[in-house]
Amino acid sequence: MQVSNQVESLVEGSNIALIVEDDRMVSTLLKSYLEKSEFFVYQEHLGESAEQAVANYQPDVVILDLGLPDIDGYEVCERLRKSYQGPIMILTAKDAEQDQISAFFSGADDYLVKPVSPAILKVRAESLIRRSKDSQQKSYQRAKQVGNLKLDVSAHKCFVNDVAIKLSSFEFKLLNLLVDNVGRVLSRDRIYNVLLKRDYNGTERTVDVRMAKLREKLSEFGLQHAQIETVWGQGYVFNEIGSPHLAKH
Known part of the structure; x- marks a missing residue:
């Protein structure tokens, strides 16, 4: 043009x-x-x-x-x-x-x-x-990057391969928390306390559903070199692929 x-x-x-x-x-x-x-x-x-x-x-x-x-x-x-x-x-x-x-x-x-x-x-x-x-x-x-994932914290924007992904406010906060703790297991108790300001009751599925939706969006846009893993009985961890998680709380 x-x-x-x-x-x-x-x-x-x-x-x-x-x-x-x-x-x-x-x-x-x-x-x-x-x-x-x-x-x-x-x-x-x-x-x-x-x-x-x-x-x-x-x-x-x-x-x-x-x-x-x-x-x-x-x-x-x-x-x-x-x-x-x-x-x-x-x-x-x-x-x-x-x-x-x-x-x-x-x-x-x-x-x-x-x-x-x-x-x-x-x-x-x-x-x-x-x-x-x-x-x-x-x-x-202040932008954060893990592999081909970038977060612009001040603008609340997420990019995969430099393509913007539309995330809900909660999804962005959830991903930001995971990125801030790359390689460390985050228990459901901690996620609920940090993001929802209340204790996890042991049965609620709010975070699990949001986590599944977040994974789906990141996968759809071709996230590579990093992934959200479920650590059974413990919680979730955001890992750089090829780098085993540190299993810290």
């Missing part, structure tokens, strides 16, 4: 900005200034096109006007926030306190009132991007 080729051809280190602004003169002015500062800038003039633009361009920051002609800017912000994790900067003529409060509740990260100096907008955008990338890096550093 042309979009993909454009993004791939960016100079390494360039930031990508998406400006969603119906005032074409303002949008062009900001685009020109940001491009002089090593930004790569895309423009959209309607709220309806913002979501697709974010999906296409994967911007490092979205600069969003509230007074769009087709959709309320607050709604656009809420829609973007459902899938977009980067910073959203509001740029608007609305200066009332309630407008600012509503914008932040809609998912905005910063709020600038027109008219604003392009230089101020640039440094604020760069600050948002820097903090966002630092946060992503810290999240990456």
Whole structure:
């Protein structure tokens, strides 16, 4: 696709900005200034096109006007926030306190009132991007990996062969507990105490059913080099294949 080729051809280190602004003169002015500062800038003039633009361009920051002609800017912000994790900067003529409060509740990260100096907008955008990338890096550093299984703990996401697997909240917590104790047997008592905050009564099958479902999902997506094993009379252990479990509690 042309979009993909454009993004791939960016100079390494360039930031990508998406400006969603119906005032074409303002949008062009900001685009020109940001491009002089090593930004790569895309423009959209309607709220309806913002979501697709974010999906296409994967911007490092979205600069969003509230007074769009087709959709309320607050709604656009809420829609973007459902899938977009980067910073959203509001740029608007609305200066009332309630407008600012509503914008932040809609998912905005910063709020600038027109008219604003392009230089101020640039440094604020760069600050948002820097903090966002630092946060992503810290999240990456907290990722856990066993074989071809990866867990992003802060985002509650699981990947097998770099493909995301949809897990329930409990399934993710269960897998995370197993990964934190690779090679160690986890008794049902411990699993119930840690995840359900109560004792195992000796007959309940809640964890067993969830464990079976978790195994099924991991197997379906091709988990290799690790597996969940049942240790009869003791509990469960997450083992790297070829590495016998340590049978610790």
